[in-house]
Amino acid sequence: MARFSEDALTEAVIARMDKCDNPRLKQIMAATVRHLHALAREVKLTEAEWFQAIQFLTATGQKCDDKRQEFILLSDTLGLSMMVDAINHARPGSETESTVLGPFFVEGAPDLEMGANIAPHAKGGAPTLVSGKVSDGSGRPVAGALLDVWQAGPDGFYDVQKPDAGMDLRARFRTGTDGKYHFRTVKPVSYPVPTDGPVGQMLLKLGRHPYRPAHLHFIVSAPGHEPLTTHLFVKGDGYLDSDAVFGVKDSLIVDFKPGAKPGEFTCEYDFVLKAA
């Protein structure tokens, strides 16, 4: 091997995958190599910058644990998560639109009775009744739909961001034959994504604010339908036009209206699932 020219190097790396027996993996990795190499050439990456990138990615991996996913946060803040969303969810007809999963989803949230309060430990925050129904594209209620719900508290933190908080501000509800759901919580607030890790530091170095507009997270799933990962955003929030993760879609913004008592709110939203 005399030495690889830049072009020859890219092709040599791709040719080395010739014996890969997984055509899809081969396709993705070949495209990854082409883009990585093209990126380095385009910006004429220096060795010091390469090493900074190595250190950044290492720190991002090491910030992850069973309660925090810093690589998802990186994907979210670089708009990659919403790009994957856009690629996989073309604008539906009447179906509810999807948005990012985010880094704070946890498997195994408690199954609560319809109507339960998912924020029993919240200090402050406006009591809010969230309700609506789950239906299919033709308006039929979906029985047995599972709503996995999670949100940040009035202090802007998810349970997993607080030491020893246990499961809080998250639950699962299952619809009956009428497809209806309702639960109590506190009105979500806008909050900064974590800035104590490499991704938050990246945002600050890029001159970007780390805030997300107030939202409730949902994964709504039911047999025979595509699982729906989405948010409900609070109308009027100051960060709707500059979400740090680019996740806002108009159809997901909900008017949180005054509730039964002063200081309380209601949020009504009907989810429409797409047939699988």
Next chain:
Amino acid sequence: MARFSEDALTEAVIARMDKCDNPRLKQIMAATVRHLHALAREVKLTEAEWFQAIQFLTATGQKCDDKRQEFILLSDTLGLSMMVDAINHARPGSETESTVLGPFFVEGAPDLEMGANIAPHAKGGAPTLVSGKVSDGSGRPVAGALLDVWQAGPDGFYDVQKPDAGMDLRARFRTGTDGKYHFRTVKPVSYPVPTDGPVGQMLLKLGRHPYRPAHLHFIVSAPGHEPLTTHLFVKGDGYLDSDAVFGVKDSLIVDFKPGAKPGEFTCEYDFVLKAA
């Protein structure tokens, strides 16, 4: 925000960096976003594949510790490290060519007297005398050049890959006024890059072998000269044409000749540094 089209999303993420006060960071991150987004669109990345990528990168970061750098291994095996090398080190005149650093360099190797044996604990392996001189582009010897040397042992492992091995098979030597160096070691052998981590598993899934041709690592540095990160490869090695990290250059292949006694070898190589 109605919802971002795919094109609009990429531009929105880049526009969000408008207030970044570091033009170089902005340039690199904008190009990174463009290539990441283009990659996802080109292969129509599914959500499941995106999540596999998140898990792979997380595992890669978590495999790193003070003795192992799995992200460098990833960069090496995808040819990115050699691309950065090619971009930053155009073919020199008489100067020694560079190649990858690799994941096993450790700061603070012991300073040994010229002539010392860097492999006192090696079991088996052919005794080898490595010698030569360090000179500048016009042939003048470089006094006070530091040679940081490291290699795998006869079993194919670096010290840091073995529990409690301590510093072994690595040392630093400083040239005198004649620019000459020599030390004793064992002849390097070809070996597989670690396959117990995510990157090794990736190679196997891609149908790639994990072997590197036998080599000695050097970083040669001296005031007034560019530091040189390179290898000396063993002529005749079966993996010279298929190095798992694409690091071989013809000019770095050395004929390890028979030494003073049967079973011993000599490796002679003169390093030529580039003026800083």
